[in-house]
Amino acid sequence: MREPLLEVKGLKKRYPVYGPLGKLFKPVNHMNAVCDMCLALYEGETYGLVGESGCGKTTTGRAILGLIHPDEGEILYGGKDLAKLSDKEMRPLRKEIQLVFQDPLSSLNPRQRIGSLLEEPLIIQKIGDGESRRRAVIDILEKVGLAEEHYFRYPHELSGGQVQRLGIARALIINPKLIICDEPVSALDVSIQAQILNMLKRLQKEMNLSLLFISHDIGVIRYISNRIGVMYLGSLVEEAETEQLFEKPLHPYTQALFSSVPDLSAGRRKPEILEGERPMRTDEFMGCVFHTRCRYATDRCRTEAPRMREVSPGHKVACHNE
Amino acid sequence: METNNKPLLEMENFHIYFRDRKKRLPAVSGVNMTIHPGEIVGVVGESGSGKSVMSQSILRLREHEADVEYEGSVVFEGQEILKLPLAQMQSIRGNRISVIFQDPLTSLNPVLTVGKQMEEVLILHKKMSRQDARARSTELLRLTGVPYPERCVRQYPYELSGGMQQRVMISMALACEPSLLIADEPTTALDVTIQNQILRLLSELNQKLGMAILLITHDLSVMAQICHSVRVMYLGQIVEEAKTEELFDNPMHPYTQGLLDCIPHLDVDREKPLHVITGTVPPLSQIPVGCHFCTRCPYATEQCRKNEPPAVEISPGHRVKCWNPRMGNEKKREENAI
Amino acid sequence: MTEEKKQAAAKEQSQAILEEQRRLRKEKFLSNPALIIGLVGMVIIVLAALILPAVSSVDPNEMKVLDRLKPPGAEHIFGTDEFGRDLFIRVMHGARVSICVGGAVTIFSSILGTMIGIYASYFKILDNILMRICDGLIAIPGVLLAVALMAALGASIWNVILALTVVYTPSIARVVRAGALVAREQVYVEAAKIQGASDFRILWKIILPSVVSSLTVQASFIFAQAIISEASLSFLGVGIPAPAASWGNILQASKQVLSKAPWTAIFPGAFVIISVLSLNLLGDGLRDFLDPRVKGGRKG
Numbered sequence: 028m029r030e031p032l033l034e035v036k037g038l039k040k041r042y043p044v045y046g047p048l049g050k051l052f053k054p055v056n057h058m059n060a061v062c063d064m065c066l067a068l069y070e071g072e073t074y075g076l077v078g079e080s081g082c083g084k085t086t087t088g089r090a091i092l093g094l095i096h097p098d099e100g101e102i103l104y105g106g107k108d109l110a111k112l113s114d115k116e117m118r119p120l121r122k123e124i125q126l127v128f129q130d131p132l133s134s135l136n137p138r139q140r141i142g143s144l145l146e147e148p149l150i151i152q153k154i155g156d157g158e159s160r161r162r163a164v165i166d167i168l169e170k171v172g173l174a175e176e177h178y179f180r181y182p183h184e185l186s187g188g189q190v191q192r193l194g195i196a197r198a199l200i201i202n203p204k205l206i207i208c209d210e211p212v213s214a215l216d217v218s219i220q221a222q223i224l225n226m227l228k229r230l231q232k233e234m235n236l237s238l239l240f241i242s243h244d245i246g247v248i249r250y251i252s253n254r255i256g257v258m259y260l261g262s263l264v265e266e267a268e269t270e271q272l273f274e275k276p277l278h279p280y281t282q283a284l285f286s287s288v289p290d291l292s293a294g295r296r297k298p299e300i301l302e303g304e305r306p307m308r309t310d311e312f313m314g315c316v317f318h319t320r321c322r323y324a325t326d327r328c329r330t331e332a333p334r335m336r337e338v339s340p341g342h343k344v345a346c347h348n349e
Numbered sequence: 350m351e352t353n354n355k356p357l358l359e360m361e362n363f364h365i366y367f368r369d370r371k372k373r374l375p376a377v378s379g380v381n382m383t384i385h386p387g388e389i390v391g392v393v394g395e396s397g398s399g400k401s402v403m404s405q406s407i408l409r410l411r412e413h414e415a416d417v418e419y420e421g422s423v424v425f426e427g428q429e430i431l432k433l434p435l436a437q438m439q440s441i442r443g444n445r446i447s448v449i450f451q452d453p454l455t456s457l458n459p460v461l462t463v464g465k466q467m468e469e470v471l472i473l474h475k476k477m478s479r480q481d482a483r484a485r486s487t488e489l490l491r492l493t494g495v496p497y498p499e500r501c502v503r504q505y506p507y508e509l510s511g512g513m514q515q516r517v518m519i520s521m522a523l524a525c526e527p528s529l530l531i532a533d534e535p536t537t538a539l540d541v542t543i544q545n546q547i548l549r550l551l552s553e554l555n556q557k558l559g560m561a562i563l564l565i566t567h568d569l570s571v572m573a574q575i576c577h578s579v580r581v582m583y584l585g586q587i588v589e590e591a592k593t594e595e596l597f598d599n600p601m602h603p604y605t606q607g608l609l610d611c612i613p614h615l616d617v618d619r620e621k622p623l624h625v626i627t628g629t630v631p632p633l634s635q636i637p638v639g640c641h642f643c644t645r646c647p648y649a650t651e652q653c654r655k656n657e658p659p660a661v662e663i664s665p666g667h668r669v670k671c672w673n674p675r676m677g678n679e680k681k682r683e684e685n686a687i
Numbered sequence: 688m689t690e691e692k693k694q695a696a697a698k699e700q701s702q703a704i705l706e707e708q709r710r711l712r713k714e715k716f717l718s719n720p721a722l723i724i725g726l727v728g729m730v731i732i733v734l735a736a737l738i739l740p741a742v743s744s745v746d747p748n749e750m751k752v753l754d755r756l757k758p759p760g761a762e763h764i765f766g767t768d769e770f771g772r773d774l775f776i777r778v779m780h781g782a783r784v785s786i787c788v789g790g791a792v793t794i795f796s797s798i799l800g801t802m803i804g805i806y807a808s809y810f811k812i813l814d815n816i817l818m819r820i821c822d823g824l825i826a827i828p829g830v831l832l833a834v835a836l837m838a839a840l841g842a843s844i845w846n847v848i849l850a851l852t853v854v855y856t857p858s859i860a861r862v863v864r865a866g867a868l869v870a871r872e873q874v875y876v877e878a879a880k881i882q883g884a885s886d887f888r889i890l891w892k893i894i895l896p897s898v899v900s901s902l903t904v905q906a907s908f909i910f911a912q913a914i915i916s917e918a919s920l921s922f923l924g925v926g927i928p929a930p931a932a933s934w935g936n937i938l939q940a941s942k943q944v945l946s947k948a949p950w951t952a953i954f955p956g957a958f959v960i961i962s963v964l965s966l967n968l969l970g971d972g973l974r975d976f977l978d979p980r981v982k983g984g985r986k987g
Contacts (some may be wrong), residue, residue, distance in 0.1 A: 079540035092881055114880075123885030132875040138896050148882040176700040179708070186629045197878075216395035216625035221611035225622040226591065250613035250623065273615065281629065287541045288615060289570040298574065300549055301542040305511055340351070 031067035031103075032089065032237050033205060038064040038100035038110075040086055044309070046230045059308045060086045060263040064100070065335070068205070073231060073238040075252030075269075077245060077284075081305065084241045091239070092126055093117045104205075120325065122152045125203040129210040131194030135182040141168075141193060144176040147176045148201045163200060171196040172226060190225070199230065212247060224251060232341035244295045245288050247272060247328040254341075257281045260308050260316040263335065269340040277344040323348055356563050357426065358384040358407070364420035365399070365585075366651050367633070368685055373418070374633035376402045378585040380421075381660075386528060389555055390561045391576035391593070393569055393608075397630045399585040400565050404531050407563075408442050409435075426528070441571025444474050447522035449536035453514035457506040463490075463517050470524045489520040494550055512543035519550065526558065533565045558618055569608060573597060578666070581605050584641040585632065587660070591667040601663060601674040603646045640672065648673060702906055715976060722972025725907075732958070736782035738985030745773050747780045747932050756948045766950045768940055777909035778955050779930040785962070788844065788933075792851040792913040797906050798861025799852070805898070807860065808867035811858035815888050818864070821857035829854045829912075830919050837925040847926055851916055855909050862905040873897070907970035911963040918959055949983045 040061045043054030048121045061083040068074045070288055078234070090097045102109040104124070109117065128134040135144055145164040149155055155163065165175050171192040181192055191211060198206055212220040229253060231238055242248050248255060249269060256266040257278065265278040276282045286299040303320040306312070315333050318324040325348070333345045365377040377399040384390050402411070407430065411417045423430045426445065430438070450456050458466055467486035471477045477485065478595040483502070492515045506514055515535060516642035521529055530685045532551065536544040552575040557560055564576060572579050572593065579596045581589045581604065589602040598608045610624035617623070628645045631637065640658050652672050660670045716722065740747070751771035759766040765774035803821070807814040824832065836850035870876065871894060879889050914934075920926030921935025929936055934955045941951035 079542065094877065094880070118885070119885040121881060126881050127879075128874060128878070130874065134878045136875045136879075136893060136897075147884075148880070151879075151884050151888065152880050175697045176704065179701050179704045181708075188629055201882075216396060216630075217569075217608060218611050219629065221613070221623040221625045224613065228622070244613075245541075246613040246615060246617075249615060250617060250619055259371065271617070283542065285615075286543050287572055298545050300545045302546070304512060304543065 029069055032070045033068040033239075034101075035064060035066045035087065035091065036101045036103070038090060038097050038102065038185060040083075040090060040097045041096065041310075043184075044307075051101065056102055056309045056311075059261050059310070059312070061090070061097070062308065064258075064262060064265065066266070068125070068237055068239055068255055070204070070237055071235050072253045073240055073251055075248040075255040076241045076258060077243065077255060078258035079243055079250045079284075081288050081307065082258040084258050087258075088126070088209050088239065088241050091207060092124060093158040122148075122154075122201045123204045125198035125201070125206050126190075127198050127208040127211045130214055131190045131211075132182060134194060135190070135197075137181065137183055139181075140178070141173075141182060141185075144182065144193070145197055145200055148197060150228075152201055154201060159164050167196045167200045170199070171231065172222075187215055188222060191215060191219075191223055195223075195227070197232070199234065199236075202246055203236070205237045205239065207241070209241045210243070211241065213244060220247070227251065244264060245285060257284065260305060262316055263343075263345065265344045265346075266315065266335070271339070275342075276336065277342070278346050279319070279321045279323055283320075315345070352520075354386060355385045357386045357388075358382070358563075359424045360407075360421070360426075362421040363403070363406075363423060364418075365402055366418040366420070367418040367420065371635060375585055375636065376633060377406075378584075380416055380585075380587055382580060382587065382590075384529065384561050384563060386561055387555065387559045388578070389552070389576045391565060391566065391572040391579040392582055393563045393572050393579060394565055395567060396632060397584070397633075398582040400582045403582075404448075404533055404563060404565050405417075407531065408446060408448060409438055410448075428470055443470065443527075444525045445527055446529045446531065447525070447527040448531045448533065449515070449518045449522050449535050451537050453511070453518040453538075454506060456518060457514065459506055462503055462505055463509075467502070467517075467524060470521055474525045486520070486524075489523055490517070490684045492523065493517075493520040493554075494546075495520070510543075511539050511548060513537035515539065515547055516550070519554070523554065523558070523560075527560060529561045529563065531565070534567070535564070535565070536571060537568070544571070545574075552576060569597075569612065581608070582638055585633075586641055586670060587668075588642065588670045589668065595664070595667050599667075601667070601669040602642075604642050604669050607645075630635055646651075713925065715752045719963050719972050719976055721968045722976055725965045725969030725972055727968070728961060728970060732782060732962050732965070733786060735865065736779055736786055739779045743776055743779075745776045747772060747777045748930050749773075753769060756951075757949070758943060759950055765954045766948065768937070768951050769944050769948070774937070774951060774954055777932040777937055777957055778934070781934040781937055781955060782958060782962075784844070784927055784933040785917055788847055788851070788917045788927075789910045789913040792855060793906050793910045795848070795852040796855040796859050797902060798907060799856045800811075801863050801895070801902060803856070803860040804863025804865075805867050805894060808864045808871060808894070809886065809890055814864075818861070821860050824853070824857045825861070830916060831917060833920055834923060834925055837920060842925055842928045844927055844931075847917055847920060850920075851913050854916070855913065859902070859905055859909065860899055863898050865899045867894050870894045870897040900974065903977060904970045904974045907973065909972075911966035913968075914959060914962055915952075 038061050039059065041059045044056045044058050046052055064083065064087055066074065076087065077310070078084045086095065090096050091102055091109065092326045093112065093114070094309055097110050100110060104120070143163055145167060146160050149160045149163060150244040163304040166179070168175060168177060173189060173192055173196065179186070182193060185193065190339070212223050215223060224247065230236065240248065240251055252269055254266070254268050255272050256263050257280065258264070259280050265272065265276070265281045273285070283299065283301040287301055289298045301320060306319050308316065315331050319327040321328065327347050333347045335343045335345045337343050360380055360382040363377060363380045364375060367374045367376050378404060392400045392404070403413055406419065407423060409430065419431050425441065464483065464486055467489065468479060468482040471482035471485055472479065486502060487498045490501050493675065495501050495513060495516050501517070506517070509517065525591045539547060548571065551562060554560060564572070566572060575616050576593050577592065578592050580587045581602065583604050589600070589605045596605065600609055607624070607626040611626060613623060626645055633642060637644050637654065639648070639655050640646070643653040646653065650672065658670050658672045660668045661674065662668050662676060735748065749772060753764070754771035755766045756769055757763055757767040763775060768774055768777070802940060803817050807817045829955050833850045833854050837846060838852060840846040876889060876893055879893050917926055917933065918935035918938060921933045922939045924939065926935050937955040938952060945952055956973040
C-alpha cells in the first residue's frame with residue numbers, strides 16, 4: 028500500500044448557532060459543518076471532492092490549509108499533524124501546499140503589479156535572488172499561457188480567464204507538492220472554463236502535482252479527477268475511482284446527484300428531480316446524513332449512522348442498504 | 350406549443366449603446382426577437398454577450414443611467430415600449446411583465462416579512478384589500494410549492510434557504526398574473542438538485558397559467574430542460590435561433606457548436622483535452638468588423654472578417670447568422686466518422 | 688541574435704505598457720476637478736506663506752499709530768489693524784503658523800494613529816485597550832480637550848501642536864482601524880497567509896497600503912480641522928501667544944473693532960475658509976484618485 032501524501036482523519040468543525048438575540052446569550056445549538064470527514068490523497072493524483080454548497084467541502088479545504096482550526100481530527104502531512112501546528116510552525120510548510128481561489132481577482136492585491144505579485148511568494152519563502160526570481164516569474168507566466176508583457180500590468184487589467192491563469196501561476200511559482208483548487212472554474216464562462224481545465228491537467232502532469240479539486244460541477248469533477256469523494260452534509264458518503272463511481276454509483280445521494288445532471292449530448296435524458304432540501308446538521312442529528320431525502324430510508328437509517336465500508340477495491344460507501 | 354396567434358413581444362432591430370465619454374459602445378446591436386404568448390424562450394450567452402442588458406431594457410430598468418441609448422423598436426402587447434412615458438411604463442412593470450433575478454436575497458427587502466412584501470405588491474397593483482391580499486399571498490406561495498405557506502408569510506427573507514427565496518421571488522412575480530416573466534439567471538446561485546426543482550416549477554407555471562417566460566442564462570443545460578426555443582447571443586447579436594431540439598441536434602453556428610463542445614459532459618473522453626474556443630470575448634470597444642465571432646472562429650474566412658453575415662433561415666424557425674453555416678457541422682460529422 | 692531581438696521586443700512592450708499606465712494616470716488626474724482645485728488652492732497658500740514674509744521688508748509687528756484701522760487700499764492691500772500693523776503681511780505670517788501647526792499635527796497624529804489603528808485591528812486584546820482610550824478621548828469635545836490641555840501645558844506653539852495631536856490621533860486611529868478591519872477580511876490577505884507571510888509583513892506590506900488612501904483623505908480633513916482648531920484656540924486666548932501673528936490671533940483682535948473695520952475679520956476669515964475648503968476638496972479628490980479600481984473620468 029502506498030503512503031498517502033495527505034491524510035485527513037475524523038475531521039470535525041462545528042459552528043455555534045445563536046438565538047434571535049444573537050451573541051448576547053449562549054448559542055442555542057451547534058451546526059456541524061464537517062463531521063467525521065476522512066480522506067487520503069496520494070502523490071500525483073487528482074482527488075475530486077464533489078458536493079452541493081454547504082456540504083463542507085470548502086471547510087475541509089480550508090482546514091487543510093490551516094485557515095480554520097478544526098475542533099477534532101487529524102490532518103497528517105509529511106509526518107506532521109497540521110491541525111495541531113501554530114501559524115508560525117505552519118509557515119515553512121506553506122511552500123508545499125497552495126490554494127487556487129474561486130474568485131481569483133479578489134485574491135490578488137489590486138495595488139501590486141503582476142510581476143511583484145508573482146515574486147511575492149518567492150520573497151516570503153526566501154527563494155533565490157532578484158535576478159533568478161525575475162526569471163522564475165517570466166517562466167511561470169509563459170507556462171500558464173500569459174506573456175512577459177503582462178509583467179507590469181495590474182490584475183484588474185486582465186480578462187477573467189487570464190486572472191485565473193495568474194492565480195494558478197502564483198500558486199505554482201514556489202513548486203508546491205499539493206494544490207487545493209477551490210471551485211477554480213465555477214466563476215468562469217464555459218469557453219474559458221475548458222481552457223483552464225486543460226491547462227490544469229497539463230501542468231499537473233508536467234510538474235507532478237497532487238490536486239485536491241473541490242467543485243459542485245459533476246462534469247468538471249469527472250473530467251479532471253482520478254478519484255472522487257462525494258460529500259453530503261459534512262461527511263463523505265461515497266468514494267471511488269472515477270470510472271468505477273460513474274459506472275456504478277452506490278449511494279442513493281450519488282445516484283440522485285448524477286441523474287440530476289441534464290445530459291445534452293445523447294438523447295437528452297430529462298434530469299431526475301431530488302425532492303426536499305438539505306436539513307441542518309445539529310448536534311441532535313441522528314442516523315444517515317441523507318435519510319431525510321432518501322427514498323430507500325428505513326428506520327435503521329434514521330437512527331444509526333452508517334460507517335464507510337469498502338464494497339470493492341477502492342470503492343467505499345456509507346449506506347446501510349446497497 | 351401553437352404560436353400562430355399575435356406575438357406578445359416583438360423586438361425589431363433593437364440596439365443599445367453605452368456612452369463612454371466620447372465613444373458609443375454597442376452592447377446590443379440589431380436584435381430581432383419575437384415571443385408568443387405562452388412560450389418559453391431562452392437566451393444563452395457568455396458574460397458580455399449583452400443578454401442581461403437586453404432583458405432589462407424591455408422594462409427600461411436602466412433608464413436612470415443617463416449613459417444608455419436605445420434604437421429600434423420593442424412592441425409589447427401592441428404598445429411601443431421604448432416611447433412610452435415613464436408613468437405608463439411603471440404600470441407595465443411588475444404588472445404585465447415581471448422579473449426575477451439571480452440573487453433573490455438582494456431583491457427581497459430584508460426588514461419586511463415575506464407576507465408584508467407580497468401584500469404590498471397586491472395592494473398596489475391589484476387594488477386588493479389587506480385581507481384579500483393576505484389570503485392571495487398564501488395561495489401564491491402554495492402555488493410555487495412552498496411547503497408551509499402560512500408559516501412562510503411570517504418569516505423574513507434571510508430565514509429561508511436559497512431555493513425557498515427563489516420560490517418567494519417567483520410567487521411575488523406571479524402576483525399580478527403577468528403575461529411575460531423575465532427570468533434572469535434564476536438558478537445560477539442554486540445547487541443542481543434545487544435548480545431542477547425551480548426549473549420544473551417554472552415549466553409547470555407556464556403550462557398552468559399560460560404565461561410566457563424569457564429565460565436568460567449562461568448554462569446550456571438549463572435551456573435544454575424547459576425552453577421551447579433558444580437564441581444564442583454573442584457580443585450583442587443573436588447568432589443562432591431555433592427550436593430547442595433542433596438547436597441541440599443540429600447546431601449550425603460555429604459558436605454554438607463550440608459552446609456545446611467545451612462543456613465537460615459526462616461521456617466526454619477524459620484522456621483527451623477538452624474542446625476549447627480560443628481567445629476571449631473582445632471588449633465592446635474592439636468589436637471586429639464583419640462577423641462578430643470572426644476573431645475566435647476556427648473557420649473564419651476573408652469574407653467573415655470583412656462583411657457582417659445576414660441571418661439566414663436554414664429550416665423553418667432555424668436562423669443562423671453565419672457565412673458558412675454548414676461547414677462546421679460537416680467537419681464535426683467527418684470527425685465523428687473517423 | 689534572435690534571443691536579443693526577443694528581449695528587446697519584450698522590453699519595448701513593457702515600456703509601452705508603463706507609458707500607457709502613465710497616460711491613464713494623467714487622464715485620471717485631469718478628470719478630477721476636486722483634486723486639481725484643492726491642490727492649486729493649497730499650493731498657492733503654502734507658497735504665499737513661505738515666500739511673501741521672507742521677501743517682504745515689512746515687519747508684521749511694527750505698529751504705526753497714524754495708520755490705525757486704514758481700510759484696504761494701495762498702500763496696505765488688506766488694510767491695517769487697530770495698532771496700525773499691515774494686515775496683509777500679518778495674514779501671511781499667520782498662514783505660516785497655521786500651516787506649520789496644521790501640518791505638524793497632521794503628520795504626528797497620522798503616524799501615531801496609524802500605528803494604533805493597525806495594531807488594534809490585528810490583535811484583539813490591544814484593540815480593546817487602545818480603542819477604549821480613543822473612545823474616551825473622542826467623547827470629550829475636541830476644542831474643550833485642547834483648551835484644557837493648553838491650560839495645563841501653557842501657551843506656546845509646541846504645546847498647541849501637542850494638544851491638537853492628542854485631540855486628533857483617536858479619529859485617525861478609528862479610520863485606520865476601520866479600513867484595516869475591512870482589508871484584513873480581503874481574500875488577498877488570506878492569500879498572503881497561505882504563502883506564509885508573517886503577521887508583520889501582512890500588517891505593513893498589505894494592510895497598510897490598502898488603508899493609505901482612506902488615511903490620506905482623513906489626514907487632509909484633519910489638516911483642515913487643525914487649522915480651524917488652532918485659530919479657535921488662539922481666538923480664545925490659549926493658543927499662540929500674542930503678539931505673534933496667527934489667523935486666530937488676528938480674528939480675536941478684530942473682535943473689538945469689527946463694526947468699524949470689518950476687513951480685519953474678513954481677510955483672515957476668508958483665508959481660513961479658503962484653506963479649509965481647499966483641503967476638503969483635496970481630500971475628496973484624493974479618495975477617487977488613489978483607488979486603483981476607479982477609472983479616470985468615471986466615478987463609482
